[in-house]
Amino acid sequence: MKLTVNGQAVQATPPARMLLSEFLREELRLTGTHVGCDTSQCGACTVHLNGEAVKSCSVLAVACDGTDLCTIEGVEHRLQAAMIRHHGLQCGFCTAGVIMAGLDMIRRHGTALDRTLIRAELEGNICRCTGYHGMVEAIHEVSRDV
Ligand code: FES
Numbered sequence: 001m002k003l004t005v006n007g008q009a010v011q012a013t014p015p016a017r018m019l020l021s022e023f024l025r026e027e028l029r030l031t032g033t034h035v036g037c038d039t040s041q042c043g044a045c046t047v048h049l050n051g052e053a054v055k056s057c058s059v060l061a062v063a064c065d066g067t068d069l070c071t072i073e074g075v076e077h078r079l080q081a082a083m084i085r086h087h088g089l090q091c092g093f094c095t096a097g098v099i100m101a102g103l104d105m106i107r108r109h110g111t112a113l114d115r116t117l118i119r120a121e122l123e124g125n126i127c128r129c130t131g132y133h134g135m136v137e138a139i140h141e142v143s144r145d146v
């Protein structure tokens with residue numbers, strides 16, 4: 001299959017049953033995409049597929065032929081600095097997924113994002129350390145001027 005990952009052309013022949021999360025981590029060594037559950041619950045594996053957030057453990061790698069993928073390694077956005085400033089992380093395991101989900105909700109809702117909606121949208125991203133307050137504040141701050 002041929003696809004674009006973080007702006008780079010990639011050609012690969014993954015096994016038919018390989019998950020996108022495994023493909024990114026094991027074949028492309030893009031280990032910023034984490035795997036916390038493999039059952040589509042934790043959100044640590046969230047990436048952007050053709051511009052939309054998806055849980056990469058719920059997508060087969062072979063289904064990504066011809067797509068445009070973005071992982072946390074391809075992101076350079078002020079949401080990252082805002083997450084640090086608002087203490088939106090501790091161990092960081094969930095953080096890439098939260099940022100990819102946060103960027104997606106900012107793209108979809110823009111200035112209509114309020115804290116209640118951000119909390120609802122983060123339902124699919126589980127953080128075991130930090131609580132969600134800092135993440136919500138970071139996403140809210142960045143959504144104010146899009
Ligand atoms: S590893 Fe994909 S949702 Fe948890």
Ligand code: FES
Nearest residue numbers: 090094127128129
């Ligand atoms: S910061 Fe540790 S799991 Fe979220």
